[in-house]
Amino acid sequence: MRGRWWAGVAAAWAADRVWRWSGLGTLRRARSAQPGLGLLLEGGPDPAVTPAVLAALRTAGVTVTFAFEPPLARRHPGLAAQAAQEGHDVVPFVRVGWWPWTWWPALRVVPPGSAAPGLRLAGPVPAVVAALLSWRWGVALTAGQVQGRWADRQLVLPGVRPGALAHLSGTDPRLPEALPALLGDLKARGYEVRGLSGLRGLRPERPRDLPATALQFVDVLYDRVGRIRRVGAHASSLFRVGMASYPLADVALPGGERVRRGERLVEFHLDSARLTELAERPLAGRRIITHSVRDLARAVRDEPEWNAATAVFSISIFSDVLALYGFTVLDLPPGRRRALTWWSRVIRRAYGVSDPRKQHVPRLAVIAREDLIRRHARD
Numbered sequence: 001m002r003g004r005w006w007a008g009v010a011a012a013w014a015a016d017r018v019w020r021w022s023g024l025g026t027l028r029r030a031r032s033a034q035p036g037l038g039l040l041l042e043g044g045p046d047p048a049v050t051p052a053v054l055a056a057l058r059t060a061g062v063t064v065t066f067a068f069e070p071p072l073a074r075r076h077p078g079l080a081a082q083a084a085q086e087g088h089d090v091v092p093f094v095r096v097g098w099w100p101w102t103w104w105p106a107l108r109v110v111p112p113g114s115a116a117p118g119l120r121l122a123g124p125v126p127a128v129v130a131a132l133l134s135w136r137w138g139v140a141l142t143a144g145q146v147q148g149r150w151a152d153r154q155l156v157l158p159g160v161r162p163g164a165l166a167h168l169s170g171t172d173p174r175l176p177e178a179l180p181a182l183l184g185d186l187k188a189r190g191y192e193v194r195g196l197s198g199l200r201g202l203r204p205e206r207p208r209d210l211p212a213t214a215l216q217f218v219d220v221l222y223d224r225v226g227r228i229r230r231v232g233a234h235a236s237s238l239f240r241v242g243m244a245s246y247p248l249a250d251v252a253l254p255g256g257e258r259v260r261r262g263e264r265l266v267e268f269h270l271d272s273a274r275l276t277e278l279a280e281r282p283l284a285g286r287r288i289i290t291h292s293v294r295d296l297a298r299a300v301r302d303e304p305e306w307n308a309a310t311a312v313f314s315i316s317i318f319s320d321v322l323a324l325y326g327f328t329v330l331d332l333p334p335g336r337r338r339a340l341t342w343w344s345r346v347i348r349r350a351y352g353v354s355d356p357r358k359q360h361v362p363r364l365a366v367i368a369r370e371d372l373i374r375r376h377a378r379d
Contacts, residue, residue: 032201041170232295
């Protein structure tokens with residue numbers, strides 16, 4: 001009997017871990033060409049902090065999502081009403097633990113048919129609570145993967161990408177002073193800060209999103225093992241860069257440089273998820289690739305670990321596009337071409353491309369490091 005009990009506990013724990021990884025039924029990220037960033041300010045309203053935060057947002061011309069704690073919102077209804085009147089989203093913020101008696105506030109705070117764009121739960125939210133809220137009442141939990149932190153008295157959002165949901169404490173007394181600098185930095189980097197209702201393509205995660213989630217997890221592991229990192233902090237930055245051996249036969253580039261098989265060069269990878277989203281806006285996609293190529297050129301110019309490489313290359317189905325930027329495009333050996341063509345179809349299916357059966361042949365694009373810098377390293 002005891003063994004069955006422990007087996008049940010283990011099964012419940014495993015199911016909860018799978019739910020947290022998959023994010024099914026939660027608002028995790030937006031999927032569109034918009035360089036949007038959903039900002040959630042959690043906690044409060046606090047009469048000592050919230051008015052100054054509202055003033056800072058008003059000055060910046062930005063709307064966000066306030067996740068207010070229901071008891072405090074009832075205590076300070078004027079602040080909650082002011083936030084809504086100024087165009088901000090207002091959603092409930094409830095603290096939930098593992099014990100069932102902590103679930104009741106979450107289950108009763110949002111009645112059926114609520115028009116709230118989401119519900120923010122804090123703490124170790126059990127999957128059963130998420131299931132009840134998401135499927136019975138049609139209310140989605142927000143589960144963004146970016147948490148604001150303080151570094152040298154500055155508020156930063158590490159690892160932020162277009163479509164992300166970022167969480168900040170809305171009751172931190174340092175927030176009103178730090179918020180203008182954060183919003184200015186995000187704007188300079190090409191982000192559009194919005195509330196949840198202003199993010200195009202924001203919807204609860206579905207089972208059909210699981211392949212894309214799995215591929216993103218594989219990318220994270222691949223980058224860690226290969227010491228690959230993203231270059232450029234702009235919303236338009238698409239490339240991840242590391243060192244790799246050149247896989248083809250020796251080749252002479254147009255400038256006279258010779259690349260040898262097995263030579264350690266800079267290799268860059270494209271953000272497949274973002275490129276899929278940009279398919280709806282081809283002109284914006286071309287502009288973003290131009291920006292990314294410039295990021296790449298500045299990185300190989302300035303980073304000491306890449307200074308010794310004589311060339312830069314990439315293998316992808318977008319190599320023909322890179323030819324427009326001065327890259328030499330080469331065919332892959334038949335065996336490798338077939339394998340990578342199959343893998344490109346897998347990726348396109350995972351990210352929901354409308355016609356994944358359409359043939360896209362991967363090729364190799366290579367350019368001399370000095371040529372890349374001369375053409376595109378513009379500060």
